[in-house]
Amino acid sequence: MPKVRLHKLAALVVLGASAAWILTGEFSSVGSAQSGNSPPAAGSPDTPDAGQRPIRTVGVVTPPRREHARAIRISGTTEANRRSTLASRTAGIVAELPARQGTMVSAGDIVMRLDSEDKRSAVEMATAVLAQRQAELDAAERLASTGNVARLQLDSARAALATAQAQLDSANAELDRYFLRAPFDGLVDRVSVEEGSAIAQGAEVATVLDLDPVLAVGQVNEQDLDDLKLGEAADIRLVGGKVVQGTLRYVSRDASVQTRTYAIEVSVPNADRSIPAGMTTEITLRSDPVDAVFLPRSVVTLSQAGDLGIRIVGPDDVVGFVPIDLIDDTPRGLVLGGVPRDARIIVAGQDLVVEGETVKPVEADAETVRRLVGEAMGTTN
Structure with a gap:
């Protein structure tokens, strides 16, 4: 072996x-x-x-229980509450730009004035004609009260006065086309022309933004749509980490064809205009609180x-x-x-x-x- x-x-x-x-x-x-x-x-x-x-x-x-409102977090961006690109209503030479980039304007403030000497002359002439026609009508009415003028002449004087008033209104309207005014209170974000330059009708002149409030906009999916209620509070986290409070003011009822998501808008107070438009944000919305456990x-x-x-x-x-x-x-x-x-x-x-x-x-x-x-x-x- x-x-x-x-x-x-x-x-x-x-x-x-x-x-x-x-x-x-x-x-x-x-x-x-x-x-x-x-x-x-x-x-x-x-x-x-x-x-x-x-x-x-x-x-x-056996974990403790707590009321918890589900957080709906979506990516979004900030947008101006209102944005207006102002365009010239007529061609001309830029005579004055009272509003500069970065300045605040009120509704009706002049943003640009074109050279309009000839239009001012037309207004002055129409004003003088109107005053003459008014005097002629006054004289005709005095004569008519004593029976020294025919009724037809009185009506002709009244028609002449109305024509003169229409011509003055037209001259003022034409003059006003040489002034570009702010449509609302806001910030002049960009001015695209310079004093002394010639511009055409319809040329872009300036952009005015209404940033108070500023909007945080995003898209929510269809599963979360029923959990959203207008007027509810929302948290907005900005790029730098700052969190501001806002209010849900709009939820679209028409889904995007490509993504099947719904647009929302959250209104955020921004009195100092410190939050600009176009900034990336994280929007947090919350549903109704429910009984829950944390694990x-x-x-x-x-x-x-x-x-x-x-x-x-x-x-x-x-x-x-x-x-x-x-x-x-x-x-x-x-x-x-x-x-x-x-x-x-x-x-x-x-x-x-x-x-x-x-x-x-x-x-x-x-x-x-x-x-x-x-x-x-x-x-x-």
């Missing part, structure tokens, strides 16, 4: 010892059948019957049917499954609704058990509760 080499014999001994240790089943942790180094006594409650799964130990918590993402698991939710332990220590009603997804964790008030949520070992299985629930220690629940609620010190 060939001799067995020493290293082969050593290997066989190690293999046999390992197999014997594994067969003893001496393991202990959350999710295991038993804890400790000794097997349970025969007939004890924790002794599994032949062919049954061992009773596993799971960590559970970390790690507790979320899949049911046997593949649904996303959490596993709970009922009063009879039997595992159940609750589908997720996701109210909000915050940077610290999830906000879930629809969780029964008496439910103990499995936070350790949830992936090792199945629905309908009897388990041994162990309340998580204070440190675990603080870490899992406190951090999710944002109350960690």
